[in-house]
Amino acid sequence: MKRHQVTIVDIAKQLNLSKSTVSRALTGHPSVHAATRQAVLELAEQLDYQRNMLAISLITNKTNTIGIIVPEFSSSFFPNVIIGAQEIASKAGYNTVICQSNETYETEVANTKVMLANQVDGLLVSITKETKNFDHLKVFQRKGIPIVFFNRVCDDMDVPKVIVDDFDGAYRAVTHLIESGRKRIAHLSGPPALKISEKRLNGYKAALRKNNIELDEELVIPYDLSLEKVPIYVNHLLNLDNPPDAIFAINDPTAIEIIQVIKKRGLKVPKDIAVVGFSNDYASGLIDPALTTVSQPVKEMGKTAAQLLLDQMNRDVADWKSIIRVLKTELIVRNSS
Amino acid sequence: MKRHQVTIVDIAKQLNLSKSTVSRALTGHPSVHAATRQAVLELAEQLDYQRNMLAISLITNKTNTIGIIVPEFSSSFFPNVIIGAQEIASKAGYNTVICQSNETYETEVANTKVMLANQVDGLLVSITKETKNFDHLKVFQRKGIPIVFFNRVCDDMDVPKVIVDDFDGAYRAVTHLIESGRKRIAHLSGPPALKISEKRLNGYKAALRKNNIELDEELVIPYDLSLEKVPIYVNHLLNLDNPPDAIFAINDPTAIEIIQVIKKRGLKVPKDIAVVGFSNDYASGLIDPALTTVSQPVKEMGKTAAQLLLDQMNRDVADWKSIIRVLKTELIVRNSS
DNA sequence: CTGTTAGCGCTTTCAA
DNA sequence: TTGAAAGCGCTAACAG
Numbered sequence: 001m002k003r004h005q006v007t008i009v010d011i012a013k014q015l016n017l018s019k020s021t022v023s024r025a026l027t028g029h030p031s032v033h034a035a036t037r038q039a040v041l042e043l044a045e046q047l048d049y050q051r052n053m054l055a056i057s058l059i060t061n062k063t064n065t066i067g068i069i070v071p072e073f074s075s076s077f078f079p080n081v082i083i084g085a086q087e088i089a090s091k092a093g094y095n096t097v098i099c100q101s102n103e104t105y106e107t108e109v110a111n112t113k114v115m116l117a118n119q120v121d122g123l124l125v126s127i128t129k130e131t132k133n134f135d136h137l138k139v140f141q142r143k144g145i146p147i148v149f150f151n152r153v154c155d156d157m158d159v160p161k162v163i164v165d166d167f168d169g170a171y172r173a174v175t176h177l178i179e180s181g182r183k184r185i186a187h188l189s190g191p192p193a194l195k196i197s198e199k200r201l202n203g204y205k206a207a208l209r210k211n212n213i214e215l216d217e218e219l220v221i222p223y224d225l226s227l228e229k230v231p232i233y234v235n236h237l238l239n240l241d242n243p244p245d246a247i248f249a250i251n252d253p254t255a256i257e258i259i260q261v262i263k264k265r266g267l268k269v270p271k272d273i274a275v276v277g278f279s280n281d282y283a284s285g286l287i288d289p290a291l292t293t294v295s296q297p298v299k300e301m302g303k304t305a306a307q308l309l310l311d312q313m314n315r316d317v318a319d320w321k322s323i324i325r326v327l328k329t330e331l332i333v334r335n336s337s
Numbered sequence: 338m339k340r341h342q343v344t345i346v347d348i349a350k351q352l353n354l355s356k357s358t359v360s361r362a363l364t365g366h367p368s369v370h371a372a373t374r375q376a377v378l379e380l381a382e383q384l385d386y387q388r389n390m391l392a393i394s395l396i397t398n399k400t401n402t403i404g405i406i407v408p409e410f411s412s413s414f415f416p417n418v419i420i421g422a423q424e425i426a427s428k429a430g431y432n433t434v435i436c437q438s439n440e441t442y443e444t445e446v447a448n449t450k451v452m453l454a455n456q457v458d459g460l461l462v463s464i465t466k467e468t469k470n471f472d473h474l475k476v477f478q479r480k481g482i483p484i485v486f487f488n489r490v491c492d493d494m495d496v497p498k499v500i501v502d503d504f505d506g507a508y509r510a511v512t513h514l515i516e517s518g519r520k521r522i523a524h525l526s527g528p529p530a531l532k533i534s535e536k537r538l539n540g541y542k543a544a545l546r547k548n549n550i551e552l553d554e555e556l557v558i559p560y561d562l563s564l565e566k567v568p569i570y571v572n573h574l575l576n577l578d579n580p581p582d583a584i585f586a587i588n589d590p591t592a593i594e595i596i597q598v599i600k601k602r603g604l605k606v607p608k609d610i611a612v613v614g615f616s617n618d619y620a621s622g623l624i625d626p627a628l629t630t631v632s633q634p635v636k637e638m639g640k641t642a643a644q645l646l647l648d649q650m651n652r653d654v655a656d657w658k659s660i661i662r663v664l665k666t667e668l669i670v671r672n673s674s
Numbered sequence: 675c676t677g678t679t680a681g682c683g684c685t686t687t688c689a690a
Numbered sequence: 691t692t693g694a695a696a697g698c699g700c701t702a703a704c705a706g
Contacts, residue, residue: 007396007699009525018677031675032694048476053454054395057700061342063391073420074619079410083437095451098435100420114432117390118402232679257621287591290624344683355693360685368691392683393699 006049006063007153026051048108057119065095067120068308069111071103071128071152075253076282077298081150084302085124092119092310103225105130112136119143122309124305126152128227129191146312146320148304153195158322160308162301166196166278169294169329170203170248173276176292176331177246178211182274186219186237186244188230188254195248197222204248219244230257238265238273245273246337252284253279255291259336274337289335343386352376363388370650371589394456402432403646406448408440408465408489412590413619414635415463420533421639422461426578429647431458437574442467449473457482459646463489464564466528483657487642490532495659497637497645501532503615504633506666507540507585510613510648512670513629514583515548518525518618519611523556523581525567526593534559534587537615541585556581575602576612583674589618592628611674626672634664 017036025032025040026049057063066089070078077131078100082271086096097118101108116121116139119238124138125147134156150162161216164313177185187204190197199218208215218240221233234257237244249255255277259269269275269289277284280295304325314319350357354373362377363386370515377436380386394400394587403426406415408413423433434455438445445465450573452460453476460477462484466674471493478496479486487499522540527534545552555577571594574581590601592614596606606626614621617632641662649657 005699009699019699020678021676021703024676027701033675036675041344050453052456052699054391054400054456055682056701058391058395058684058699059701061682074413074418076411076413082589083410084395095434102422116387119389119391238560249555260623272475283518283620283623286597286624288623329612330548341679357694360683361692364685370691373691381681384703391685395683395686395700396685447691448683477698621685 006047008154013162021243026090031259066114066122068098068124080298081302084299085306103128109136123147149308162297165326166199167203170200171207172331174207182246184244185246188249189222234261252279252281281306292334292337343384351420389574400456403459404452405461416638417635421636422643425643446473486648499642499662501633503536504540507537508544509668511544519583521581522583524561524673527587568598571598589616589621591616629671630673632665
């Protein structure tokens with residue numbers, strides 16, 4: 001069937017005006033007779049006229065849409081970042097198109113194609129744990145479409161980034177464990193390719209060093225963030241001749257899994273072994289024992305990233321800046337440590 | 338700055354062909370010489386040509402986009418529905434635009450405007466707790482844009498809906514409580530305007546009736562789903578002369594809040610009072626004690642809704658059907674009951 | 675202040 | 691099989 005849409009021409013005909021005059025009236029152009037404008041606006045209202053953004057975008061080469069690509073959607077982290085970003089974007093008159101890459105490189109590449117097809121005016125990205133090649137993202141730079149990274153950033157590209165102070169957060173988390181008397185602190189780390197893994201690992205190491213605890217490589221296990229594998233690593237750690245008395249996890253979902261495994265083995269958290277996470281996800285306060293964790297200003301991160309993106313979009317390509325905004329974290333001590 | 342885009346004209350010029358031929362080659366039109374097509378395709382590839390969907394949409398009056406409006410984003414429920422819906426949509430070549438209404442009617446109305454501006458080809462909606470007037474949604478029907486409701490549906494409108502068997506789920510949850518010896522079962526219900534509230538309430542009542550337990554109106558409290566108000570109602574219930582020995586909550590977030598409040602008062606779940614939720618959110622299995630709840634096939638719901646929408650979109654308006662798809666729930670008994 | 679003209683990038687008749 | 695021309699709905703010069 002054929003949908004009918006009310007167009008400027010319809011209004012122009014009924015009012016015996018030219019298209020351009022109607023257009024001007026509609027877009028608030030100053031040089032239109034007040035009475036004319038009034039008439040146009042009234043009729044438009046009455047006819048329920050909607051501007052055809054497709055046509056406008058075709059001309060202006062702007063879609064008023066920003067794209068957001070996130071690795072997943074299931075923990076509370078990314079949805080909350082998105083809430084923040086949408087708040088800022090919609091205030092500035094931008095819509096958002098959201099894609100999730102499902103933590104796979106191929107999907108992420110496909111997502112960028114979608115964004116290109118949608119002709120987004122800007123892109124917010126948090127990369128997958130697999131992403132090592134960034135050509136699909138560099139395309140945007142080349143096309144003059146600004147990009148801002150958040151959380152999981154790409155060091156290769158000279159664009160704005162919003163992160164938290166991962167090093168500092170990890171450092172404080174581990175220091176807290178040491179101060180509560182833990183001697184052998186393990187770290188279930190993330191994929192080495194991710195900057196956050198590296199920085200949190202460095203924070204962990206620095207805290208040990210500062211307190212004259214020798215780093216035991218045996219206690220540091222990098223893993224690929226597939227939660228179903230956590231039991232393997234935790235059991236491995238607990239089966240060591242000299243098992244750890246604390247585990248610092250790369251993130252909260254991991255820490256929560258760790259606690260489950262420990263409990264299943266009949267050990268007590270934190271008596272036998274303390275656990276600390278990173279993120280302060282919604283579930284972390286609810287689990288038993290409640291998880292000690294490093295909280296990130298999640299919504300804030302979304303807002304900041306969106307704001308940075310808007311700034312770029314209103315600038316000439318030549319003036320693009322590659323600011324790195326580092327947000328503060330906060331250590332939340334609960335019962336798991 | 339001026340972004341440059343490779344267009345059909347560029348290709349046509351280089352190959353000394355007409356725009357139309359290039360267009361035909363690109364769109365896989367049969368009547369084009371094999372060699373010509375080959376040449377066009379190769380050059381397009383080499384030039385990294387991207388079809389301008391705006392222009393195509395302008396002509397075809399189709400955007401290949403479906404809209405999704407959800408009340409919130411913070412529990413695990415809606416993100417998971419969206420994952421399911423996106424899976425089906427993208428397989429069919431559709432992009433998705435997601436909006437969250439933040440549980441307020443005004444935002445929902447604004448969201449529908451966004452969807453209209455984006456000229457979505459179809460809409461998936463779960464309404465807010467406040468939505469009583471549906472004019473903003475009926476607009477879509479009038480314009481020939483199909484709508485499918487999921488989870489929170491509108492009974493006023495004759496369109497496809499995907500829900501779970503709320504009555505049955507509630508019935509079984511409450512029956513389970515009765516069978517485990519509970520005598521005074523309270524129900525923290527949702528806003529009466531929402532169908533799910535009504536149906537779960539009816540399931541609750543039916544289970545009581547079936548077991549010859551008289552309904553005590555004092556034990557049924559409808560509330561507006563603002564979690565911060567849960568303590569008020571729970572404390573009220575616990576302060577009754579004859580307090581309940583179980584609470585059935587409209588959903589999991591509510592149940593989780595209830596457990597917190599009970600624990601804070603120094604009472605034990607489930608010894609002193611059992612709690613049962615509805616949804617099987619991610620957090621529900623983690624909380625202490627693990628929550629007994631009615632699980633819904635969440636991703637499935639998204640998939641079904643998207644499929645129903647696609648079906649409508651490929652049909653003439655006259656043939657639109659208003660199927661109601663009811664998905665099965667499952668009672669998951671854990672430690673809170 | 676208003677009308678005319680051209681054109682955004684593409685598809686789609688209608689001819690050749 | 692290919693080309694020329696018209697037009698999707700709108701805006702943006704350029705005239706008047």
